[in-house]
Amino acid sequence: MNWLTNKVLPKIRDWTNSRETPDNLWVKCPACGQMLFHNDLAANQNVCSHCEHHMRVGPQERFQALFDDAKYDVIELPEVQVDPLKFRDSKKYTDRLKDARHKTGDKDAMIVAHGKLAGNPAVVGVQNFNFMGGSLGMAVGEAIVAAAKLAILQKAPLILFTSAGGARMQEGILSLMQMPRTTVAVQRLKEAKLPFIVVLTDPTTGGVTASYAMLGDIQISEPGALICFAGPRVIEETIREKLPEGFQRAEFLLEKGMLDMVVHRHEMRDTLANIVDLLAVKMRKEDNVEILKPKKAAKKEEAPTAEGAAEAEKADDTSDKPTETKD
Secondary structure, eight states, rough: HHHIIIIIIHHHHHHHTOOOOOOGEEEEOOOOEEEEEEHHHHHHHHHTTTOBOOOOOOOOHHHHHSSSSOEEEOOOOOOOSSSOOOSSSSHHHHHHHHHHHHHHSSHHHEEEEEEEETTTTEEEEEEEEEEEEGOOHHHHHHHHHHHHHHHHHHTTTTEEEEESSSSSSGHHHHHHHHHHHHHHHHHHHTTOOEEEEEEEEEEOOOHHTTTGOOOOEEEEEEETTOOOSOOOHHHHHHOOOOTTTTBHHHHHHHHTTSSSSOOOOOHHHHHHHHHHHHHHHHHHHHHHHHHHHHOOOOOOOOOOOOHHHHHHHHHHHHHHSOOOOOO
């Protein structure tokens, strides 16, 4: 028995342990608790096949599901100063950034890409909640400004998928300054008569909700998304009352008029493609009208008449007379 226990069994254990299934093959739905095979979940765009709960997805999955033939170009975003405040809580801010970049493979919480959507040009920005909660910092602010500039350059609509816990506290006032900066970027889009479409996903809260997330010409949301400034738990603790069922969820806000539509993820591409196509036709018509519009002819100077010349002479004579002064 010693020979079997000491030599044979360890070899069998090593062989069987090396063939154990990975831990990430199955994903538990946070809403219904159903176990979902990861390949089936990915093929269903991270939507639970049992309860239709919309799980979070990253920028790459969004781009592949949205653009024609999954073809798009990711733009290079401006570099920003890393850790300008030398912030540290339980961990250095620089260490948090390194961990988030290692986890997601992205430089920061927003990625911007451009391509074709149903044959029309479109610029799309996606916030990644897995990168420090998608928080709004200097890099995200620069990304939105760059996306707006690109949309104006290409005369294309800008579509933003928001998902964030608010402003990034590690950047202090510098993160709050991105709220007016992004608002100005959106205003420039509107001055250029270009559509700004916002798709709010779970969760969109804090300073993001208080700025560009609520400035869209068309406000869309995924089902069940939490959209608020302060969360329901904070409100309940403040007012000491139980909030109604579904408070601050997409369907509740649609009923109250804060959203234009709530769209299932499987229908999101077709919905956005139809909106962009309709707006593109309108923009082309307006451009054609501007081209065909005749230019205003310069106003011809009227030839002076005899009466006008006499009146002008009389005015000159009166102006030449010296004014009398009393002693």
